[in-house]
Amino acid sequence: MRWTAWSLTVIVLVALSLWSLGACVNPGEPGTTSPAASSGAGTAPEAADSGAVDNAPAPGEVAKAPQGIALLPPESPPARLNSSYWRTDFSRRTVPWEEIISGGPPKDGIPAIDEPTFESPESAREWLSDRDPVILFEHDGHARAYPLAILIWHEIVNDTVGDLPVAVTFCPLCNASIVFERTFDGQVLDFGTTGLLRNSDLIMYDRQTETWWQQFIGQGIVGRYAGEQLTFRASQVISFGDFTARYPNGEVLARPAMPRTYGANPYTQYDSTAGQPFLFRGELDTRLPATERVVGIQLGDVVMAYPFSTVAELGVINDRLGDVPVVVFHKPGTASALDTRQISEGKDVGSVGVFDRRVDGQELTFVRNADGTFSDQETGSTWNILGEAVAGPLAGQRLERILAFDHFWFAWYAFFPQTALYQGS
Template sequence: MRHVIFAAATAVIMAGQALASPDFWSREWPNTNFERSSVENWVEILSGGPPKDGIPAIDNPTFQNVADKTTVGAREPVITVEIGDDNRAYPIRYLTWHEIVNDTVGGVPVAVTFCPLCNSGITFDRRTRHGVLSFGVSGKLRNSDMIMYDRETESWWQQAVGEAIVGDLLGTELEQIPTWMESWAEFKARNPDGLVMAQPGYPRMYGANPYQNYDSSHRPFLYSGELPPHGIPALMRVVRVGDRAWPLSRFETATEISEAGVNLSWAPGQASALDSQDINAGRDVGTIRVRDAQGRDVAHDVMFAFAFHAFWPDGTWMIAR
């Protein structure tokens, strides 16, 4: 699978360069207002392969009690959303194939999102000044990051930054909710009475990684931008808090770092979702938690270094002193 995907990358990039214009995309997206856009270089917008909704977002997911879930491996990553007394786990084995889950947790309408090509797992509040939005997968990429769209206006949204980049809602920003990625075993131990998303009713190879060995590659898929500075590998994971990024190499000699007003901790036990074919057998990348001085969870993302550099070119790299 990986070899087929990557072999097609050059052809897709060349085609994207030839068709790079809002006029071209408007044929597929007649309801999107392309006169409103913050995209300066349309060459950056590429088709990832699937068409609009070819990767089906999940609406109104069903859940199981933690004790009843037997199909998720102990080391498999889940995105944990804890709002009030409502604690839910969204397994990456499902998000790899669906990328967006529209749900309501603790009374808050949320979009739980995961872009495999950037390893970016972010949860957004779906409430905006324009009303509560529902999101789908456009099938488009920018700097290898998923472009979402809202079903109400069909505006395009950049997943990594949570902002509308094309359409009537241009410039609208989604609030990022403090959530994190951890192993299924960690979630179960802390939330024995919690809920976990049930397997969606689609014919997918849930639990399998279609991007085998991706996070040990030298170059990202469908990305032609600048590589990170300071010799940081493009596909090294970094912890992004606002416009700052801590490379995970910092945790090779420490399990806790306190800088810039936040405390970052690392613990082993979580498998990479982008390593081996069997997600549960992936190499150990550990779990990151980010808290403030009062011990409260802080919104963050554990993404690849190239994606941070692409979307925060003037961001601060918190490299070892």
């Protein structure tokens, strides 16, 4: 009965939230509807016309996407996916239709942010607390923070940092914060939300070809670019306080002028799910609770998940994945965006950082300090959660950040069932 009551509560809260998002969207308002959608459903995109792909297999062969992934036989999408609203090439797909379900809102019902504006950390302090979680992305001397208090309502920010077009994304149902390059196949793509899910994860689409992309793995699953792979960019979820301390002149995504209760969490207590997560139909691996946070890493053929609870207990994990010596840091002080109604009051889940623990060919071994910093045993240098040496013989050095993302365990296992799970040594 406890699970049933909780399910009803979450369903009502999320449904109301999603309904309000869709209800607030004005199809004629810039930034809320894809430019492609306004040209009329059923019209083939110009990009597809100019670059049609003839990938018909020979008898007995299986059609392959560019990455070598098998394309499924052409089959019309089911009526529930409202294919008449799309210009997607539905003859090309890599996943079964039954794995794709509606999340509630329609296409662009959760509006991506297409023209982001930024404010100073000092200005952002008027509405963000030190505990608020933000996605840190750095490029070419630019450091930007994207508060989950905003992304929880928009899920995608189409941005350009320095000279690099990127998509900063967040799927609340999987707790997946991921950054991609938007330059692909010689063009800059703009991403929007489909309103569809697979393994409870956001399915994005690009407005140029209306290919559907799986956010969790950055892969095209339906459309012209089915089987293609977006380029990941390393990022890190940290507290706003840690961002402002390190980047007092950095930039913080400003709240859009839309009727949203920024700072509020529409998925109250979602990360305390005691059973099947919302809209997830896959298999659960019971080694961890479904919504236990893990930091997931794929290095070549090695796939590993480190539970936040274990990293928090140890403070530091010195490990080796294949030939790469890695370190996983944990620092308390970052609130969960998916706990209490007010994000800033959420339980402390902390933040993690994953790095190659070699500096100039020397392999380092780390321990945590009581003040939230870390020290290497070889030189006694002091390091922060961002992998920067802030004191000691190596001051000024930076560890190489390893591509790693924070996720819920159920989602990581759904997309990487071959994963190993770190259980301590």
